[in-house]
Amino acid sequence: MTNIYLNRWFSVSYHYMNMIRDNPDGGQFKFYGTHPDTNHLSLQACDYSEQEPVLHGTEYVDYAVDFCRRHEIDIFIPRLKMLEIAKEAERFDAIGTKVMVCRDIPLLESMLDKDKFYETLEGTGVVPIPEYDVVETAQQFKDAYEALVRNGHRVCFKPTNSEGGLGFRIIDNHMNALDNLYGWVSLSIPFDQAYNTLSAVEKFPKLMVMELLEEDEFSIDCLSDSNGKLIVAVPRRKSTGRIYVLDEVPELNEIAERIAEQCKIPYVFNIQVKYNKGVPKLLEINPRMSGGLFITCLTGVNMPYLAVKTILGQPFERPKPVWGIRASYLELPIVMKDRS
CATH class of the missing domain: 3.30.470.20 (ATP-grasp fold, B domain)
Structure with missing residues (x-):
């Protein structure tokens, strides 16, 4: 029996656990999960689960190491706090837990x-990179937007450290405000509305202003x-x-x-x-x-x-x-x- 632990995963991990469980080799696995929400669907595929505390940094790694030790976890597949866990991966090695994470910290x-990551790949010829700029003030946002428009692009923006589509918006200056109010929630926003919102603070968390693909x-x-x-x-x-x-x-x-x-x-x-x-x-x-x-x-x-x-x-x-x-x-x- 191989014990596998997944921490605070998306609901789709329900499928991934069952895909591992229903393997063609007849391998036997027991799944462990943690999440702050004990009703989270990811836990429904687990053989054992418990409520995960809200912790940060080394305290969270302490919790994960202790969980792996208590349950004799063979494989830890982290989603939350991947970076913190990778930095202290040797602590899991010491208790016999293999961590499925990239250990190249930079x-x-x-x-x-x-x-x-864009900076890492720029100029390497590995993959084309969209035209973009990183901004954290309203004036920088305006300058980046205008530069992209001059280069013939439609424009979008998103946070530099978001997951999935969180914070992604498309600048659309032709949208009808009333139609938008009565329609489905839209990812589009007029430039002036975005600019005015960002102008309310001196500096905001970094945004990437990019050509719209x-x-x-x-x-x-x-x-x-x-x-x-x-x-x-x-x-x-x-x-x-x-x-x-x-x-x-x-x-x-x-x-x-x-x-x-x-x-x-x-x-x-x-x-x-x-x-x-x-x-x-x-x-x-x-x-x-x-x-x-x-x-x-x-x-x-x-x-x-x-x-x-x-x-x-x-x-x-x-x-x-x-x-x-x-x-x-x-x-x-x-x-x-x-x-x-």
Whole structure:
């Protein structure tokens, strides 16, 4: 029996735990989870869970080490506090827990701060980077916006250290305020409204002001070995609504190969790119399993399980994705386990 611990994960980790559990080799796994919300869906796939305290820095690492020690955890797959955990990974080594995290601290820091990662890759030829500027005052925001418009771009902005789409906005000066009020909540905002809001403070948390990438968006889910050598990459194109298309795209596989060669990110990671004028440009790289990985795995590549085999040093044949898949997803009703 192998004990696996996932801390404060997204709800989709429910799928990942079950994908590891339902493996083709008959391997036996017991799953442990923690979350401040004891009703969180991620805990419903766990064999054991407990309420996670709200802690920061070394205190959080102390908690995670103690949890792993108490439950004899073999593999720890962190989401929350990845950087702090990576910095003290040897503490987990000392108790026999393997941590599925990137241990290259400068690289991990840069991936968690989007502007730093752009700086890391600029000029390397690994992947095209969108035109952007980093701002923290309203005047800088205005100057960056006007420069991008002069260069012929539509403009968007987002925080440098957000997760997913948090804080992402598109500048649209032609939107109708009344229509917007009566319609669906929009990601669009007029420049003047954004500028006036940002002008209310002397300095705000850093924003990246960028060219808006207006064509197809892809997530490339990648699996590497413990040294960061790429094993397989599967691009997932976002289509209309909840539809995703899983096709082989050699151009994107080459980008994944170059990023893996340059960065050597271990285990599972996700590259997000979006096309503009026919050029795929980098949005971000997430050094963890992505929220949509369970859709990518419909190609027959069980990345969560293969990542577990990788960290355990167990050999396997290089997987061959099945292409030409259109996929979507539905809500799954489940009866909640009693966690009281």
